[in-house]
Amino acid sequence: MFISEEVEIFSGDYLNNPFGSKKDKRIDNWLSILNKLPLIKEVNVNLQNQVSVDFQCEDMLEIEELILQLLPWRKGPFKLNDINIDSEWDSSKKWIRFKELELDLQDKTILDVGSGNGYYAFRMIGDGADQVLCLEPNLVHVSQFASINHFVGSKKIRMVPERLENSGLRNTNFDLIFSMGLLYHQRNPIEHLHELNSLLAAGGKIIIETIISPDQFESGIQPTEGNYASMPNVHYVHTDFGCKELFEKLNLEVIRETKPVFTNFEEQRKTRWMPFKSFESALDSKDTTLTIEGYPAPARKFYLLGQKS
Numbered sequence: 001m002f003i004s005e006e007v008e009i010f011s012g013d014y015l016n017n018p019f020g021s022k023k024d025k026r027i028d029n030w031l032s033i034l035n036k037l038p039l040i041k042e043v044n045v046n047l048q049n050q051v052s053v054d055f056q057c058e059d060m061l062e063i064e065e066l067i068l069q070l071l072p073w074r075k076g077p078f079k080l081n082d083i084n085i086d087s088e089w090d091s092s093k094k095w096i097r098f099k100e101l102e103l104d105l106q107d108k109t110i111l112d113v114g115s116g117n118g119y120y121a122f123r124m125i126g127d128g129a130d131q132v133l134c135l136e137p138n139l140v141h142v143s144q145f146a147s148i149n150h151f152v153g154s155k156k157i158r159m160v161p162e163r164l165e166n167s168g169l170r171n172t173n174f175d176l177i178f179s180m181g182l183l184y185h186q187r188n189p190i191e192h193l194h195e196l197n198s199l200l201a202a203g204g205k206i207i208i209e210t211i212i213s214p215d216q217f218e219s220g221i222q223p224t225e226g227n228y229a230s231m232p233n234v235h236y237v238h239t240d241f242g243c244k245e246l247f248e249k250l251n252l253e254v255i256r257e258t259k260p261v262f263t264n265f266e267e268q269r270k271t272r273w274m275p276f277k278s279f280e281s282a283l284d285s286k287d288t289t290l291t292i293e294g295y296p297a298p299a300r301k302f303y304l305l306g307q308k309s
């Protein structure tokens with residue numbers, strides 16, 4: 001059984017078709033790309049400190065051409081033999097910051113909300129997690145996960161193309177719930193935290209990673225028209241104080257936290273695998289302490305939360 005009876009049923013439908021009954025004119029093309037990926041032999045998977053797969057294959061060029069068609073690759077990197085999927089974000093940097101929380105993932109059941117293409121889920125399994133359910137409504141990410149897991153072949157990760165609030169999950173309690181890069185996109189951050197909390201096992205932990213604005217903004221910044229650092233749909237960038245106010249309202253205590261770290265051009269940049277606008281268009285070119293909209297540049301921080309007794 002995958003995590004619980006409820007999750008087994010909810011996620012099982014996506015094992016044969018990662019997009020389920022979703023409607024999108026790109027799906028036929030993605031399925032045809034995924035079906036062309038060759039069966040591989042002598043597979044050696046490494047999910048510790050990286051996501052890499054070595055295997056026997058005659059035609060690596062064909063694999064590279066197929067996988068490039070799934071761009072933009074925002075999260076990674078992934079290594080398939082000598083193909084280096086050099087994504088826009090070097091997501092290993094966020095995972096190194098996560099490790100500062102010193103949280104043991106061994107044998108844990110995990111919900112990763114807004115998982116992107118599953119880069120972190122692979123790293124969670126590499127760090128000993130038992131099973132990871134990923135929720136990710138963006139179908140490009142879902143196609144990328146299916147392509148990477150074709151090579152990794154993990155049965156410990158499933159991805160479902162749904163938003164948390166539409167998932168209908170009610171009767172499952174996860175040991176750990178991750179929400180990384182989501183809080184500032186929420187119209188109702190309290191409701192988001194409440195939904196995460198409602199799926200947490202007794203003694204479980206919530207991991208929030210978010211952008212933090214400087215202390216002088218009291219509870220936070222509300223970007224005009226939802227644009228912040230070139231990102232649309234940013235409703236609220238909390239200060240540390242603002243985050244802690246939110247957690248307090250939900251009776252969640254901060255067990256550990258990391259120091260805010262400014263995003264830089266090593267962590268986020270344009271690459272061959274994400275050739276569109278990137279971090280350079282997020283900042284004011286004359287003053288990189290500001291976003292192009294004139295707000296403080298993004299700094300990101302982790303919180304490890306538990307329920308107060």
Ligand SMILES: C[S@@+](CC[C@H](N)C(=O)[O-])C[C@H]1O[C@@H](n2cnc3c(N)ncnc32)[C@H](O)[C@@H]1O
Pocket residue numbers: 075091113114115116135136137138141162163164165179180181182185
């Ligand atoms: C900024 S990205 C962060 C991706 C990844 N968690 C990371 O930290 O790199 C936010 C992701 O959450 C997804 N997302 C947004 N709202 C969501 C929701 N309500 N439920 C689940 N996923 C959501 C988006 O599609 C997007 O891939």
